[in-house]
Amino acid sequence: MRIAVDLNRCQGYAQCAFLAPDVFVMHGDEALLYDPDADEAQRAKVAQAAAACPVQAILVDAVDTGGAVATADASAEVVSGAR
Ligand code: SF4
Numbered sequence: 001m002r003i004a005v006d007l008n009r010c011q012g013y014a015q016c017a018f019l020a021p022d023v024f025v026m027h028g029d030e031a032l033l034y035d036p037d038a039d040e041a042q043r044a045k046v047a048q049a050a051a052a053c054p055v056q057a058i059l060v061d062a063v064d065t066g067g068a069v070a071t072a073d074a075s076a077e078v079v080s081g082a083r
Contacts, residue, residue, distance in 0.1 A: 001040055002060070010053075023045065046060055
């Protein structure tokens with residue numbers, strides 16, 4: 001599954017790291033590291049993390065591998081997690 005986190009929106013609340021620790025890891029107080037290609041087995045936990053994110057920074061299956069952007073929610077913003 002593909003995951004993107006809008007790191008401009010992310011405020012480091014760490015809800016995602018608590019709910020899906022195999023995918024999201026806090027690095028220091030505010031930096032978030034995550035696996036953009038998380039294992040399918042993590043889907044339920046990632047969905048919980050996305051729902052719990054206070055700023056809706058987590059997008060699931062919103063980015064395809066070809067670089068094109070497709071979102072289910074037209075108002076969603078997609079920003080690459082790579083920095
Ligand atoms: S829950 Fe949202 S705001 Fe908090 S660290 Fe995760 S992505 Fe960032």
